[in-house]
Amino acid sequence: MKQKKENLDAIYDRLRLSIRKNGLKNSKQREFILKVLYENGGHLSPEDILMLAKDSYRGASISSIYRILGFLEKEGFVHSIEIDKSGKKYEIAGGTHHDHIICVDCGKIIEFYSKEMEELQEKIAKGHGAKIISHDMRIFAVCKECAKAQNL
């Protein structure tokens, strides 16, 4: 499904580096969340992660998940997108940036990357004298399968 460019151990190494850099301490929970996102490869809500965590160890807490996801996002290990009003979903930060097509029928998320789009954005921002920090592009659409199902 999704290419895994970097293996989990390598990510853990980067994580430990990042933790040390910030003068923090490692924890099972941080590694667990990173692992879950890595292995799932998709987009999980904090609640989804909690459920998976509860299977693995008792006492997993939603607040820690929020805190950890906040840290992981700040450090660039994960990205979040807002699929709908039910809250954010997180995915592991793979090597390549990408944007999302979200099916308004089935909720499926299709990832895409367009060099043209990135360049165009750069051009637009420059035209307004602004310096891009990041962007967020969501295309809401009816996916191939749902379109087919509707045309029966």
Added chain:
Amino acid sequence: MKQKKENLDAIYDRLRLSIRKNGLKNSKQREFILKVLYENGGHLSPEDILMLAKDSYRGASISSIYRILGFLEKEGFVHSIEIDKSGKKYEIAGGTHHDHIICVDCGKIIEFYSKEMEELQEKIAKGHGAKIISHDMRIFAVCKECAKAQNL
């Protein structure tokens, strides 16, 4: 600042039409919110609108504002964007679709329209067999003024 393509009365007419079409009844509050967004021309939060409403009549309620904004958005009179995690902001739906550059420093919102961008999105969606319903593109950047201020 912002061009007003359609005058307020014309918008009211469309509103009444829309209300009748849905078998509903007109109300001062609906017209008020539309007017506020029209005259402000910018991006207002429900709370912003509430404050303005409180100046105009006692007993303005936040729940009505949410309800009305929901209706107005469904009917295409207003659009919403999520600037940050503090919630949605609403603007009057002008004639032309546009996207937003959001300054991460001062919060300023710059509107832009790019035909190329629209076409590119269409192409990307088509490439995935998806039919675009809408899109939402936000570029987070440091605006010209903030960049200048920082380079002192």
Added chain:
DNA sequence: GTATTTGCAAAGACTTTGCATTTGA
């Protein structure tokens, strides 16, 4: 008159925070 809208208060959903306890360097 009667169905829709409103205002108010209460409830919901998602997220954050305070604090005692546990854990890692």
Added chain:
DNA sequence: TCAAATGCAAAGTCTTTGCAAATAC
């Protein structure tokens, strides 16, 4: 050892909902 991370519960936001009173057609 001792600061950082966790779990739990409580509190915070933004938003929605239930319901009686007001309003429009």
